Amino acid sequence: MWTDVLWLLVGLVLVTLGSDWLVEGASGIARRAGVTEFVIGMTVVGFGTSMPELVSSLFSAIEGHGDMAIGNVTGSNICNVLLILGVTGLISPLAYSKSNIRRDIPICIAVTVLLSLMVVRWNPLGLPQGVSRWDGIILLICFVLFMIYSFRTGKGDGQPTEVSAKPLPTAKAVVLTLLGIAGLVVGGRLFVDNTVSFARALHVSDAFIAVTMMAFGTSVPELATCVVAALKKKNDLALGNIIGSCIFNILLIIGVSATVTPLSVASLTRVDLGLFLLSALLLLTAAFCFRKRVIDRADAAIYLLCYVGYVGWLFSIQ
Numbered sequence: 672m673w674t675d676v677l678w679l680l681v682g683l684v685l686v687t688l689g690s691d692w693l694v695e696g697a698s699g700i701a702r703r704a705g706v707t708e709f710v711i712g713m714t715v716v717g718f719g720t721s722m723p724e725l726v727s728s729l730f731s732a733i734e735g736h737g738d739m740a741i742g743n744v745t746g747s748n749i750c751n752v753l754l755i756l757g758v759t760g761l762i763s764p765l766a767y768s769k770s771n772i773r774r775d776i777p778i779c780i781a782v783t784v785l786l787s788l789m790v791v792r793w794n795p796l797g798l799p800q801g802v803s804r805w806d807g808i809i810l811l812i813c814f815v816l817f818m819i820y821s822f823r824t825g826k827g828d829g830q831p832t833e834v835s836a837k838p839l840p841t842a843k844a845v846v847l848t849l850l851g852i853a854g855l856v857v858g859g860r861l862f863v864d865n866t867v868s869f870a871r872a873l874h875v876s877d878a879f880i881a882v883t884m885m886a887f888g889t890s891v892p893e894l895a896t897c898v899v900a901a902l903k904k905k906n907d908l909a910l911g912n913i914i915g916s917c918i919f920n921i922l923l924i925i926g927v928s929a930t931v932t933p934l935s936v937a938s939l940t941r942v943d944l945g946l947f948l949l950s951a952l953l954l955l956t957a958a959f960c961f962r963k964r965v966i967d968r969a970d971a972a973i974y975l976l977c978y979v980g981y982v983g984w985l986f987s988i989q
Contacts, residue, residue, distance in 0.1 A: 682861030689854020691899050692847045698905060699844030709768065709775075709911040710821055725924045732928040740928045741790075741802065741936040744920045745947045748783070750890040751913050751920075752950040753978035755897050760971025763901040765910050767964045774824075776954045779914050782813065782921045783951040787944060790936055801936055807929030814922035855896070910966075917951065946981055 728740040759765065767776075789806045839847070893916050900909035928934060957970045 678861050678864075682858040685854045685858025685861065689851045689856075689858055689895070691851070692854065693851025693896055695839070696844045696847030696849075696851055697908065699839030700841075700848060702839075703841050703844060709771070709907040710824075725927065728924045728928045729931065732932050732934060735932075741925065741934050741939060742943070744925055745939065745943055747890050747920055748917045749946050749950045749981065750978070751893055751917055752953060753974045753981070755890060755894045756910075756913055756954075756966060757971045757974035757978065758894065759897040759901045759909050759913075760966045760974070761968055762898065763904065763906060764968065764971075765901075765906050765966040767910075767958045767966075768907075770824075771910065771914075772955070772958050772964070775911075775914050776958070778817065779917050779954060780951045782810075782817075782918055783948060785813070786810070786921045786925060787948055790939070790944065802925060802929040802934040804930055804933055807926045807931075810922045810926030811930060814919075814926055817918060817922060914954070942981075942984065946977075 728743045732740040756765070786802075789802050893912060896912055897909040900906065900912070925934070953974070957966050958964050
C-alpha cells in the first residue's frame with residue numbers, strides 16, 4: 672500500500688520535472704528552427720506527452736483488452752479538452768490564431784469524426800463493434816500525411832515565436848526536450864500503474880478504468896506541460912500540445928493498436944462516444960462565442976463542469 676503511494680509520488684515528481692524541461696527545450700527548438708511554438712507543441716510536444724497513452728493502449732491491445740485501449744484514447748481526449756484546457760484556461764486565457772480556426776482544429780475534428788465512424792459503422796443504432804486492422808492502417812497513413820503537412824506549413828505560421836536575448840544552444844534544447852519526454856513517459860507510466868492498482872481494488876470494469884483512471888493518468892503529462900506553459904505565458908505551446916495530443920491519440924495510438932490487433936469496443940457507451948465528439952467540437956465553438964477567439968476563464972469553468980458531470984455519471988452507472 673505505502674509502496675504504491677511512494678511510487679505514485681515519484682511518478683508525479685518525474686512528470687513535473689519532465690514537463691518543465693520539455694517546455695524549455697521545445698521552445699528553444701522552435702526559436703532555433705524558425706518554427707512556431709504552436710507547431711512544435713502540436714508535433715514534438717504532442718508526441719512526447721502522448722507516449723504514455725501509446726504504451727498503455729498498445730499493451731492493452733496486445734493483452735486482449737481492446738476496451739481499455741479504445742477507452743484510454745477516448746477518455747484521454749475528453750480529459751485533454753475538458754479538464755486540461757479547463758485548468759489551463761483558468762490560469763491564463765488561450766487565444767486562437769487564424770490557422771488554429773481554419774486548419775488545426777478542423778483537422779482535430781475531422782480525425783475525431785473519422786474514428787467515430789469507424790467505431791459505429793456496422794451498428795449505428797446500437798453499441799459500437801470495433802476497429803479493424805484496415806482501419807488502423809488508414810489511421811497510420813493519415814498520421815504520416817498530418818506530420819508532413821504540419822512541418823511544411825509550420826514556418827512563419829500563426830504567432831511568431833518570441834525572440835530570446837540568449838536563446839538556448841541547439842544541443843541543450845534537444846537534450847532538454849529528450850529528457851523531458853523521458854521524464855514524462857517514465858513518470859506517467861508509474862502514475863498509471865499505481866492509479867490502476869487502486870482502481871482494481873474497487874472492483875470496477877476495464878472500460879471504466881480506461882475511461883477514467885487510466886485516461887487521467889496518461890493525461891498527466893499533458894496537464895503538467897500545459898500548466899507549466901501557461902505559467903510561463905507560452906500559451907501557443909499549451910494549445911498546440913492539446914490539439915496535437917488529441918490528433919496523435921487517434922491517428923497514431925489507435926492506428927498502431929488496431930494494426931497490431933483489432934479492437935473490440937462493445938463497452939463504449941453512446942455517452943462516451945458523444946462526449947468524445949463534443950469535446951472536439953468545443954475547441955471550435957469557443958472561438959466563435961461572442962467573436963472573442965479565446966478560451967477565457969468562463970469557457971474554462973464550463974469545460975471543468977462538463978468533465979466533473981461526466982465523471983459523476985460514470986460513477987453512477989458502476
